[in-house]
Amino acid sequence: MITTTTPAIEGRPIEQYLGIVSSEVIIGANVIKDIFAGLRDFFGGRSATYERVLDEARRNALAELVQRAQTMGANAVVGVDLDFETIGANGSMLMVIASGTAVRIR
Numbered sequence: 001m002i003t004t005t006t007p008a009i010e011g012r013p014i015e016q017y018l019g020i021v022s023s024e025v026i027i028g029a030n031v032i033k034d035i036f037a038g039l040r041d042f043f044g045g046r047s048a049t050y051e052r053v054l055d056e057a058r059r060n061a062l063a064e065l066v067q068r069a070q071t072m073g074a075n076a077v078v079g080v081d082l083d084f085e086t087i088g089a090n091g092s093m094l095m096v097i098a099s100g101t102a103v104r105i106r
Helices: 031-043 048-071
Strands: 014-028 076-087 093-105
Touching (some): 014 076, 048 076, 048 093
Antiparallel strands (some): 014 093, 076 093
C-alpha cells in the first residue's frame, strides 16, 4: 500500500475517496530509559533510547493506519500527517497520531 504526505500520487489517479482514516499509539517510557535520557541531557548529545521509542511509535501508528485503510477497501493513503504529543504525569508517555485520506487508486 502506498502512503504519502502528498495529496496525490503522480501517475496514479485517485478513483475513489473512502474517507478519513486515523490511528493512535501511546507508548510509555520506563524509569531506566528516563535515567539514561537524563544523563544524556546533562552531558549533551542525542538520546538513542528515546529516538528508538519515537521510531517504534511512528512505525506502529503508520502500520495501524494502513491496516484501517485496508479494512475500508483502500489501496493507498494520501495526505498522511503525523502528530507527536507527550501525555501523562511529567510527560512520561508518548502519543503518536497518524491520519490521512483512504483512497482507491488506479
